[in-house]
Amino acid sequence: MITEAKVNGVKARPTVEERFGVPMHGAANPSTGNEGTSPGSMALAADVGGPLMFSSPDTPGMPGVSGKTAWDFLPAGWEVETGSTAHQSCGKNKDHRSGDLCYQFTDSRGVTRRVTVSAGFVPITQLEHARLGIVTEQMKRVAQREGHVSAEQVRDEVAAGRLIIPANTVHLKYRLDPMCIGRASKTKINANMGASPVSSGTDEEVEKLRWAERWGADTVMDLSTGGDLDECREAILRASTVPIGTVPIYSMILGRTIEDLNRELILETLRHQAAQGVDYFTIHAGVVRAHLPYIKDRLIGIVSRGGSLLAKWMLVHDKENPMYEHFDEICDIMREYDVSFSLGDGLRPGGLADATDNAQLAELETIAELTERAWRRGCQVMVEGPGHVPFDQVEYNMKLERKLCHGAPFYVLGPLVTDIFPGYDHITSCIGATAAAYHGAAMLCYVTPKEHLGLPKRDDVKQGCIAYKIAAHSADIALGIPGTRDQDDALTKARAALNWEKHFELSFDPDTARALHDEDMDVDTDFCAMCGHDWCSVRISKEIQEFASGKADGFERGAPVRSAALTVEQRQILESRGVLSPEEIHALAAKSKHKVGAKSGVKAACHSDYVADDAEAKLVQGV
Ligand code: SF4
Numbered sequence: 001m002i003t004e005a006k007v008n009g010v011k012a013r014p015t016v017e018e019r020f021g022v023p024m025h026g027a028a029n030p031s032t033g034n035e036g037t038s039p040g041s042m043a044l045a046a047d048v049g050g051p052l053m054f055s056s057p058d059t060p061g062m063p064g065v066s067g068k069t070a071w072d073f074l075p076a077g078w079e080v081e082t083g084s085t086a087h088q089s090c091g092k093n094k095d096h097r098s099g100d101l102c103y104q105f106t107d108s109r110g111v112t113r114r115v116t117v118s119a120g121f122v123p124i125t126q127l128e129h130a131r132l133g134i135v136t137e138q139m140k141r142v143a144q145r146e147g148h149v150s151a152e153q154v155r156d157e158v159a160a161g162r163l164i165i166p167a168n169t170v171h172l173k174y175r176l177d178p179m180c181i182g183r184a185s186k187t188k189i190n191a192n193m194g195a196s197p198v199s200s201g202t203d204e205e206v207e208k209l210r211w212a213e214r215w216g217a218d219t220v221m222d223l224s225t226g227g228d229l230d231e232c233r234e235a236i237l238r239a240s241t242v243p244i245g246t247v248p249i250y251s252m253i254l255g256r257t258i259e260d261l262n263r264e265l266i267l268e269t270l271r272h273q274a275a276q277g278v279d280y281f282t283i284h285a286g287v288v289r290a291h292l293p294y295i296k297d298r299l300i301g302i303v304s305r306g307g308s309l310l311a312k313w314m315l316v317h318d319k320e321n322p323m324y325e326h327f328d329e330i331c332d333i334m335r336e337y338d339v340s341f342s343l344g345d346g347l348r349p350g351g352l353a354d355a356t357d358n359a360q361l362a363e364l365e366t367i368a369e370l371t372e373r374a375w376r377r378g379c380q381v382m383v384e385g386p387g388h389v390p391f392d393q394v395e396y397n398m399k400l401e402r403k404l405c406h407g408a409p410f411y412v413l414g415p416l417v418t419d420i421f422p423g424y425d426h427i428t429s430c431i432g433a434t435a436a437a438y439h440g441a442a443m444l445c446y447v448t449p450k451e452h453l454g455l456p457k458r459d460d461v462k463q464g465c466i467a468y469k470i471a472a473h474s475a476d477i478a479l480g481i482p483g484t485r486d487q488d489d490a491l492t493k494a495r496a497a498l499n500w501e502k503h504f505e506l507s508f509d510p511d512t513a514r515a516l517h518d519e520d521m522d523v524d525t526d527f528c529a530m531c532g533h534d535w536c537s538v539r540i541s542k543e544i545q546e547f548a549s550g551k552a553d554g555f556e557r558g559a560p561v562r563s564a565a566l567t568v569e570q571r572q573i574l575e576s577r578g579v580l581s582p583e584e585i586h587a588l589a590a591k592s593k594h595k596v597g598a599k600s601g602v603k604a605a606c607h608s609d610y611v612a613d614d615a616e617a618k619l620v621q622g623v
Helices: 016-020 126-131 137-146 151-160 202-214 229-239 263-276 289-295 305-317 327-337 358-376 391-404 425-439 458-478 486-496 500-505 510-520 537-543 568-575 582-595 614-621
Strands: 079-082 101-106 112-117 188-193 219-222 244-246 280-283 340-343 381-385 410-413 443-445
Touching (some): 126 151, 137 151, 188 202, 202 219, 202 458, 229 244, 229 263, 263 280, 263 327, 289 305, 358 381, 358 391, 410 425, 443 458, 486 537, 500 510, 510 568
Parallel strands (some): 219 244, 280 340, 381 410
Antiparallel strands (some): 079 112
């Protein structure tokens, strides 16, 4: 909040809030030191430990919050008493009635709970530990990384089901650095990667993993559908410091047809990947037969790979989705290793014309039911969301999920807010992702410039990660998450002081910032090539004695100096700016055509028009 200012001892004009009725709702200023003159965040007051957490004000007509949490969906046989009536003499792990175990603790909001579980119960998942009041090492690490929440608050949010720590107990033995996903924490981003039947391999995917981590991916999904899936997954798990997610149905059908899918295959594959250390599984259990009639009027049907495969299975066998039918058994395997659910939205819209339709929302209702069932079996849950959504519908989608799924973290793909910019979908989706994160998403799945067009390469991964770091960070500032604007403020001060070294150092991508500056002027001056010396407003402001602006402590400009030569990487950044030349594009296209066996002047042989049956398609794709 702005305090009343005085100039030369004279009372200044009323604050902007007093004069203009700026709609402040009590959110903290995201700048630790209330730097500058902005009134700060216009979001709602933080409610960590409550259903709102960090939240945008609701536009009229939006769904409200749920009155329930994961505490309302406990495993059979568990009992919880809350409030001051809790049994004061009962200590943790002390034998209780009929040999039951009793855990009593007071949460960070002062609510005392006594939780009774059957004798011999041993907590495995972060959710189970949190429900018993236990602060795990992973919760402590998460609180340390977040900075604005305590380990006890992390525990309480995990217990409420509003926050997850995707940390498979096997992966924790390798290099995993625990992180969390939820609205009480900062917004996270995911990078997808994985070999396809026509491109990439294990070494290239591990290289992409390192690249994604370097550019800020908080989790990585291995979506491989080609090459040696097992070897690739194992290599990624052993190399990664971030949680790894998979869509196990891809492995289930490799070398088979979807019709072969059965209970044994599902459970065996899940157990294998869980034992390997995968931290979260996308499970498309929310697509059920009752939803399929809603698809026929869509412009683009089902665009989720898992959703389309399972829809085909249901139609061929005339049976219910096996992921839905065997959901409880799936939960039990995931609990054993603390693999978190990412409940997949198999019916997500594939274009603006199909957004927020019956199919999508009916599936969300089923996902809400599955969320409750997974909580009852001790599993951590996040929910996947769309996809392609017009800008005006983003808030509604976020708040409907918050209500139906009782605040379970929402993990959204984009969403793209327009469909006519293939090649730039990291931008079209980054706009939707920023709105989604402001209104309710907890994690954003990146989209790269290759979306809808091909398999992302290293630079596409970088472009996607950066676009989504921008979305996540912008939303966190808007929500008033404490301290999230501090680096922005520090950069603003360096920029005002024309301190180029500091300006580059504080940039998210220092190499690109320096390369673009030095491309025009590799001399450290008190202006840059954009406006030139005489027109540099920052330099002129700096000279105005009354302004505090630009007077950075400890920074004195010396004589102009020439910067060191650009590094190889910075030169490459400049060389690869803009678009590829027509010759380069042609060379790349020719390479792909050769790889998939296309003859000169005709479509690739793997094009569906040219494949007689499934067996030939598999042959062509080398699976
Ligand atoms: S020359 Fe223009 S763009 Fe460059 S520092 Fe000055 S005001 Fe900013």
